[in-house]
Amino acid sequence: QKEVEQNxxxxxxxxxxxxxxxxxxxxxxxxxxxxxxxxxxxxPELIMSIYSNGDKEDGRFTAQLNKASQYVSLLIRxxxxxxxxxxxxxxxxxxxxxxxxxxxxxLAVQP
Amino acid sequence: EPEVTQTPSHxxxxxxxxxxxxxxxxxxxxxxxxxxxxxxxxxxxxxxxxNNEISEKSEIFDDQFSVExxxxxxxxxxxxxxxxxDSAMYFCASxxxxxxxxxxxxFGPGTRLTVL
Numbered sequence: 001q002k003e004v005e006q007n008x009x010x011x012x013x014x015x016x017x018x019x020x021x022x023x024x025x026x027x028x029x030x031x032x033x034x035x036x037x038x039x040x041x042x043x044p045e046l047i048m049s050i051y052s053n054g055d056k057e058d059g060r061f062t063a064q065l066n067k068a069s070q071y072v073s074l075l076i077r078x079x080x081x082x083x084x085x086x087x088x089x090x091x092x093x094x095x096x097x098x099x100x101x102x103x104x105x106x107l108a109v110q111p
Numbered sequence: 112e113p114e115v116t117q118t119p120s121h122x123x124x125x126x127x128x129x130x131x132x133x134x135x136x137x138x139x140x141x142x143x144x145x146x147x148x149x150x151x152x153x154x155x156x157x158x159x160x161x162n163n164e165i166s167e168k169s170e171i172f173d174d175q176f177s178v179e180x181x182x183x184x185x186x187x188x189x190x191x192x193x194x195x196x197d198s199a200m201y202f203c204a205s206x207x208x209x210x211x212x213x214x215x216x217x218f219g220p221g222t223r224l225t226v227l
Contacts, residue, residue: 043218096159096167103153
């Protein structure tokens with residue numbers, strides 16, 4: 001059974017701080033990794049994708065991938081109250097690239 | 112910006128009834144997916160669809176479920192005889208499907224299905 005594991009949180013950070021979200025996955029053959037943001041009652045919204053080991057930066061967001069450790073992380077710099085949401089880690093799997101999601105980490109940014 | 116759309120946003124039905132959830136994927140996308148999310152649980156893959164046929168399905172996607180692309184724009188999920196445990200948010204997603212490793216799925220807003 002291919003799994004994606006995340007700490008469910010809540011992760012509480014003050015406004016302006018760095019939020020660090022982590023994810024591990026079990027399928028060593030996985031090639032594509034995604035972070036989605038999901039507000040309560042809404043659909044997943046793509047934040048970042050990463051395919052190679054190392055860091056990938058996009059504005060306030062940095063995704064980090066370590067395939068040897070089967071570990072993906074998302075850093076959010078200068079966290080804002082509007083960043084408060086559940087962050088879903090997803091790994092593509094199989095011939096059709098279906099996404100396997102973690103349970104998500106609830107982030108609460110305190111003003 | 113193109114987006115995936117879904118209708119209805121909320122569907123209430125009686126147990127045993129058939130429901131059809133509708134999706135319009137992004138127009139130049141080739142792969143289509145259905146996922147569901149039971150309240151408080153993780154997003155789960157149901158089925159993927161490519162070139163007018165199912166390409167992969169999960170254990171959840173049993174004989175009660177079917178998918179169809181009835182025309183050039185719509186993609187539907189039918190549940191033949193709904194059960195209480197089918198109550199969930201159902202998300203449609205689509206992707207370009209041109210590069211296996213960088214392909215990205217974009218999600219519709221979802222349909223909340225409530226089975227009474």
